[in-house]
Amino acid sequence: MKAVMKVDKNPGIKVMNTDKPKPGPRDVLVRIKSTAYCGSDLHLYKWDGQAEKWNSPLPRILGHEFCGDVVEVGGNVSSIKTGDKVAGETHIPCEQCIMCRTGRAHICENMKIFGVHVPDGSFAEFAVIPETIAFKLPSDTPYDIGALYEPCGVAMHAVQRAEPEPGDVAVVLGCGPIGIYVQQIMKAIGSDVIATDIKKFRIDHAKRVGAAREVIDASEGNTVEKVKNVIGQRGADIVFEAAGAGETVKQSLDMVAKAGKVVLFGASPDNPTLDTTTYIVYKEIDVRGLTGRYMFSTWDRVERFVSRGLVDLESVVTHKFPLDKAEEGFQLLLKGEASKVILNP
Ligand SMILES: [Zn+2]
Ligand SMILES: [Zn+2]
Numbered sequence: 001m002k003a004v005m006k007v008d009k010n011p012g013i014k015v016m017n018t019d020k021p022k023p024g025p026r027d028v029l030v031r032i033k034s035t036a037y038c039g040s041d042l043h044l045y046k047w048d049g050q051a052e053k054w055n056s057p058l059p060r061i062l063g064h065e066f067c068g069d070v071v072e073v074g075g076n077v078s079s080i081k082t083g084d085k086v087a088g089e090t091h092i093p094c095e096q097c098i099m100c101r102t103g104r105a106h107i108c109e110n111m112k113i114f115g116v117h118v119p120d121g122s123f124a125e126f127a128v129i130p131e132t133i134a135f136k137l138p139s140d141t142p143y144d145i146g147a148l149y150e151p152c153g154v155a156m157h158a159v160q161r162a163e164p165e166p167g168d169v170a171v172v173l174g175c176g177p178i179g180i181y182v183q184q185i186m187k188a189i190g191s192d193v194i195a196t197d198i199k200k201f202r203i204d205h206a207k208r209v210g211a212a213r214e215v216i217d218a219s220e221g222n223t224v225e226k227v228k229n230v231i232g233q234r235g236a237d238i239v240f241e242a243a244g245a246g247e248t249v250k251q252s253l254d255m256v257a258k259a260g261k262v263v264l265f266g267a268s269p270d271n272p273t274l275d276t277t278t279y280i281v282y283k284e285i286d287v288r289g290l291t292g293r294y295m296f297s298t299w300d301r302v303e304r305f306v307s308r309g310l311v312d313l314e315s316v317v318t319h320k321f322p323l324d325k326a327e328e329g330f331q332l333l334l335k336g337e338a339s340k341v342i343l344n345p
Contacts, residue, residue, distance in 0.1 A: 063123030064115030067146025174243030
């Protein structure tokens with residue numbers, strides 16, 4: 001079968017032929033119809049410090065956001081059958097540690113990441129996944145929509161962690177795909193939503209999607225002041241930090257109202273320090289972090305929002321390519337000229 005492979009630690013990928021994988025007793029074989037690029041695929045493409053930290057086995061097939069049809073199931077699989085349309089969790093939990101057994105399998109103590117740790121991902125014609133991470137989709141779900149449940153799940157998780165209240169004012173720092181999904185979900189539940197970004201491409205994209213009442217250019221001037229001029233000096237009830245930079249973490253603490261909530265899910269490489277006395281003690285801010293998705297309550301919630309038309313998963317897609325043109329997708333993303341890119345094997 002054809003696959004997008006990372007063969008060694010040099011930057012780049014190769015589209016090549018490799019063996020079709022075989023499912024083990026508790027696995028299912030999926031014919032991949034749609035698979036989307038994620039930030040982690042870029043780390044692996046470049047093989048930067050983050051990729052080095054993950055210590056991914058090479059050679060490997062990249063990709064982990066996908067949708068397809070089950071074409072074969074292992075002998076011990078009971079919940080999924082041939083012909084089911086599935087998407088998949090990226091987090092493969094051990095099912096035995098205390099986190100797994102207390103409802104937080106997404107932060108399993110022995111977590112493996114699909115497409116990062118297990119040898120092969122979804123940028124291919126077929127992929128094998130454990131039954132435990134398969135999520136059965138309604139059969140009329142378009143494949144490109146199914147592939148985007150995973151990233152939208154992070155946005156849904158962020159909103160769940162924020163525990164919003166009626167009439168909240170929410171600011172979303174960052175207009176990448178997940179930031180845009182957060183904007184749509186918060187708008188759908190009745191919040192006033194303001195967004196910021198520093199990149200013109202992303203600002204224009206968020207404006208076109210139109211979930212935020214205002215999209216503020218944070219590339220110059222005082223962003224906290226600009227936001228407060230729109231929402232009022234009291235600040236936001238909730239700030240979602242979806243940009244993953246030290247600067248935006250700092251801004252989120254300054255633009256949130258007293259007793260408000262800051263939700264962090266961008267992984268900031270600069271690991272900003274936090275003035276706990278000023279913000280957590282005297283301002284009584286709740287700072288909440290999250291990674292991945294609740295398994296599988298976020299998936300269930302995404303399905304409800306998609307089926308009621310409350311979130312438009314396709315709105316973040318800017319490009320679609322066949323596997324042969326995978327390199328083009330990487331180049332566009334590296335140049336910041338794409339939002340979500342999809343491969344259709
Ligand atoms: Zn992802
Ligand atoms: Zn576990």
